[in-house]
Amino acid sequence: MADRPHVLIVEDEPSQRDILAYNLEAEGFEVTRAETGDEALTLFDEGQPDLVVLDWMLPGVSGIEICRRLKRRVAARETPVIMLSARTEEADRVRGLETGADDYVTKPYSVAELMARVRAQLRRTRPGTVGQVLDHAGIRLDPETHRVHRDGQELSLGPTEFRLLTTLMEKPGRVWSREQLLDRVWGRDIYVDSRTVDVHVGRLRKALRAHGGDDPIRTVRGAGYALG
Structure with missing residues (x-):
């Protein structure tokens, strides 16, 4: 199902990585796993996840540095990062948040609490995928x-x-390219011609105007589509 939220786990301890992946997949999320920071950056560029769960202590490049590098990227600025760390001092928490992490969870943590924090972040960035009713115009x-x-x-x-x-309503006004809509709606592993997007936008427009009213979908020439 292409509209499942996609979570990237960056954790070098296999047991922790497996526990996180198991619980996220049980909640219906699509999961990608990385053991190192460099691998995480590569997988982020390939998959554009909706959320990153990032361990502070990684071999080689630290999680703090990976978070800093991610947040410098335009594509990652709106992607929530939840930092995991055994560091419990307030100064460490502040450092993690100032680096760009959206949440900071100390180890050992409750899996149930972490799942709740994942859902809370996704309610902010992808509300439709966690059951939140969307309302616009x-x-x-x-x-x-x-x-x-x-x-x-x-x-x-x-x-x-x-x-x-759902994708258009999660961010009213945002212009989505055909390629972005293909990834979000059809999935990253399925080849569909970009003209298919135009066909389905046409069907959506017709459905939205079934009882009258203006066309709420805006075509931005050379860029894509937006709601409103």
């Missing part, structure tokens, strides 16, 4: 029930159009 999308209403009227959307609308 009279359009209401409920990910739990897979229902969409516009001005109180229920709309009929196919599964691809539903995922497409």
Whole structure:
């Protein structure tokens, strides 16, 4: 399912890495694993995860330095980073957060608490994937029930159009390129021609205007599509 949240785990201890991956996959997340900081940077560029769980103590380049390098990248600025560390001093927590981490969890940690923190970060950046109802300009999308209403009227959307609308509604006003929509809606491992995006945007537009109203999807020539 292409709209599952994608989490990159960066942890050099195999047992910790396996526990994290098992619990995230059990929650329905797509998981990629890295053992070192350099591997993490490569995997980030290849997969563009929605969230990074990053251990401070890594062989070679430290997690702090990896976090710093990630946050310098335009593609990673909005990607939440949860730092894991055995360092419990307030100064260490402050350093981690000032480096760009969005949350800081000390070891040993409760897996249940970490899962809650992962969901909290995703509610901020990808609310539709964690069951949060999306509401914008009279359009209401409920990910739990897979229902969409516009001005109180229920709309009929196919599964691809539903995922497409979820992506657009999570960041109203943001312009998404066709390639970005292909990755988010169809998945990174599936080859689909970029013109397929245009076809499904057309179907989504038709569905959204089934009961009248203006076209809420904006075409940005040479760039892509945006909601509103």
